Amino acid sequence: MEEFRKMFELVRPYWRRVALAGGASIIVSALSGSLAWLVKPIMDDIFVKKDSFLLMMIPFLVFFIFFVKGIFLMLNGYLIGSVNQKMVMNLRNRLFSHILNLPVGYFGKSSSGELISKVVNDIALLNGLVSLTVKDLLIESCTAIALICVALWRRPDITIISIVALPGAFYAIGKLGKRIRQISRRSQEKISHITEFLNESFTGIKILKAFSRQQDENERFEKITRDYYRENMRATRVGETGTLLMETVGGIGIAFVMWYGGRLVITHAMTVGDFFSFLAAIFLMYSPIRRLAKVNINLQQARAPFERISQLLAEPQEIAGAKTLGHEINSIEFKDVSFTYSESKHKALDSLNLTVQKGEIIAIVGRSGGGKTTLVNLLPRFYQPQEGKILINSTDITGVTFKSLRSSFGIVSQEVILFNDTVFANIAYGKPGADREEVVRAARAAYAHDFIMELPQGYDTIIGERGTRLSGGQRQRLSIARAVLTNPPVLILDEATSSLDTASEVMLQKALENLMSNRTTFVIAHRLSTIKKASRIIVLDKGRITETGTHQELLGHGGIYQKLYELQFSSQES
């Protein structure tokens, strides 16, 4: 019941339209009732008394009733349709905006395929069902009531007897509704597996081909679609059982009415007109009642996607503070920061203390899994430490707005994120409204201008999904240009480990040096040249800072740094 209330909440903002549609429904129902009502004069006055004036009038009247009914049906359909489309559009928008404001950690728990499926498939399912339900509830219940009134007027005793069987049928169908809900939930999970699978296959198409997995992936996909098919067939079977049930109850009711009413006509207890008018009402009632019985099934079917969407909407969003951080960043301080990823057993960062002053270049080195990426990810609050705090200019970062905090950092990560748009739009991503001149200047600083000019449409070239039409080094330089353009006071670099060819490497180095000048920089360093330039090196191991100092200072220590140096960096010395 609680959920039905929530579902109707969705429709509430459009109550005016729904009320208008309700008005139209009442008129449609009254007209349907009047058709059944008219059967009596047709029978008694035209067929029995042979009234020729009435014979002239009736066709016009019938046409008029149908025509007016058509107009109001159309109006009702239009109003409900618009409520429906609006509701779906707004719910989709709300869901998308909600998802965008969920913490980064959430995206590790929920696959993007699943999220896409919720925004596309689950909402699509609500689209049909809510409108059907509202429309059915409005029109069909009004019509059923109008017709019951006509039937009652004509012959109260049989009407009551023939309606008595209905609650039993409704109850049985209600039972089916429960089954439908379970099936519908599973079915929505299955379709989200399909989107998930498609998403992964297309993103990983190169790997898929490289390992010649087409055959296996095909088979896996066929299994998923077969599961989905089975679930839907189950729903179809249960739904059609409901149809059979209604037909049976309807058949029994109408057979009884025919027999009993026929007897009343033969014994002259009832006129032929009364009987047929009554019969018409019962026949016309049949379809609305069947649809009403199905309303529950439809509602149950809508419940599963609705639950999935409600759960997602109930996920807590990231919480920002109210202060704005100035553009000038003088100090960054980690104070006893500990962080554990959700569902992880060990601390990724363990009581970390670090103070960085303006203009410093901090190189972060350490074994894989030591917590380097985690450390820099805490700065823009992609994750929230469980213990300790991070202060920027002595202000706790949880107290400042995301916009001012995040615009303080330029992030050039190892894995470059580009969008399927023009080169220009990709560079200007962090600064909407940037003009041509600024963008070109940024591209020059990133050593990207020359290769951009060689592209077919220069800055207006579309670079393909995730920048697939560019080389790895080119992609990296675009992301540097993007960072240059926003001119952030603090830079976070996750240096590429993959070796580029020497020319690209040199250009990339120069681009990075341009970017680093006059900024505070955190660099996860894999190159000796960067490390040597750093004002301080910190060595992270198992989430703790084990050593800190300059290259020269650390070399003599005989600690992890020295080992790392011998293993990793000494080959780069030339």
Ligand SMILES: Nc1ncnc2c1ncn2[C@@H]1O[C@H](COP(=O)(O)OP(=O)(O)OP(=O)(O)O)[C@@H](O)[C@H]1O
């Ligand atoms: N999203 C995540 N969810 C759960 N655990 C994670 C997540 N990301 C990283 N970890 C774990 O946290 C620890 C630190 O990871 P982190 O990515 O910070 O290492 P790193 O020092 O950057 O390593 P690398 O040099 O290989 O990039 C690792 O044990 C890793 O398994």
Ligand SMILES: [Mg+2]
């Ligand atoms: Mg890392």
